Amino acid sequence: LAKTTQPISMDSYEGQEVNITCSHNNIATNDYITWYQQFPSQGPRFIIQGYKTKVTNEVASLFIPADRKSSTLSLPRVSLSDTAVYYCLVGDGGSQGNLIFGKGTKLSVKP
Amino acid sequence: GAVVSQHPSRVICKSGTSVKIECRSLDFQATTMFWYRQFPKKSLMLMATSNEGSKATYEQGVEKDKFLINHASLTLSTLTVTSAHPEDSSFYICSARDQLAGEQFFGPGTRLTVL
Numbered sequence: 001l002a003k004t005t006q007p008i009s010m011d012s013y014e015g016q017e018v019n020i021t022c023s024h025n026n027i028a029t030n031d032y033i034t035w036y037q038q039f040p041s042q043g044p045r046f047i048i049q050g051y052k053t054k055v056t057n058e059v060a061s062l063f064i065p066a067d068r069k070s071s072t073l074s075l076p077r078v079s080l081s082d083t084a085v086y087y088c089l090v091g092d093g094g095s096q097g098n099l100i101f102g103k104g105t106k107l108s109v110k111p
Numbered sequence: 112g113a114v115v116s117q118h119p120s121r122v123i124c125k126s127g128t129s130v131k132i133e134c135r136s137l138d139f140q141a142t143t144m145f146w147y148r149q150f151p152k153k154s155l156m157l158m159a160t161s162n163e164g165s166k167a168t169y170e171q172g173v174e175k176d177k178f179l180i181n182h183a184s185l186t187l188s189t190l191t192v193t194s195a196h197p198e199d200s201s202f203y204i205c206s207a208r209d210q211l212a213g214e215q216f217f218g219p220g221t222r223l224t225v226l
Contacts, residue, residue: 036217043115043204043217044155087154099145099206099215101155 004088004102011108018075020105022088025069030092033064033071038085038104047086048073075107083109113139115207117218124195125226131191132221134205140185141207145215146178149202161188185210195225 005023012018024033032051036044048055050062050071061074075082085104114137124130134144142163147155159180160168167180179191188207192199204220 041202041220041222043117043206043220045217046214100157101147103154 004090006086006088006102006105008103009106009108011110012078013110014079015077018078018082018107018109020073020075020086020088020107021070022073023070024088024090027068027090028092031090032092033062033068034089034091034099035060035062035071035073036087036089038087044087044101078107078109080109080111083107113137113207113209113212113214113216115205115216115218117203117205117221119221120219121222121224123224123226126196127194129191129193130195130223131189132203132205132223134188134190134207134218136186136207136209136216139207139209139211141188142185142210143208144182144188145206145208146180146188146190147204147206149204149220155204158190192223195223197225199223200225 032049034049035047037047038044048057048060048062050064052064055062063072085106087101087104089099091099116135118133122130144161146158148158149155157170158173161180161182163182163185169175177193182188202220202222206215206217208215
């Protein structure tokens with residue numbers, strides 16, 4: 001399974017756009033990139049998943065360059081409630097399907 | 112979206128006792144479920160993969176005789192922490208893989224405190 005590298009922490013202010021980049025140099029051809037959000041004492045919550053180019057949903061966008069060795073989660077206009085740990089995972093979601101978590105990025109949104 | 116529940120949400124037990132944690136997929140079938148452990152301010156660590164109708168696959172360093180996993184149906188997996196000790200105190204999270212959609216959903220977690 002591909003190893004991921006993310007910044008340990010990021011600070012932002014309410015209303016700003018936040019971009020969290022994840023490196024996954026050893027991503028395999030059939031791997032997808034998935035981002036999860038976790039609040040303290042809660043299970044991870046799915047945010048977005050993509051394979052290449054750009055994916056957008058109601059909460060975030062995911063940008064993946066052509067070489068797929070990195071990805072960027074973009075959170076538009078963050079609020080205090082977006083303060084959480086964000087995990088980037090890569091995997092094929094295949095028969096094994098186990099997701100290996102890296103250290104994640106702790107995002108702190110300030111008023 | 113799909114829901115995964117865990118019971119209990121938190122449990123406090125005495126050292127030496129056993130504790131069972133249930134993980135249920137509420138609106139989908141899951142042939143595969145996963146158990147994670149998370150210590151304070153740390154990331155999730157995969158403990159084992161639970162396969163319906165067969166033995167669980169444990170990650171390196173996880174004692175299978177201490178962390179008993181049973182996946183007797185397509186919607187239920189249980190993790191039993193046997194002879195719990197204070198160092199087993201942690202946040203235990205399960206996830207279930209929707210065998211049709213292929214997506215993986217996480218439960219809310221169980222806080223175990225061993226006194």
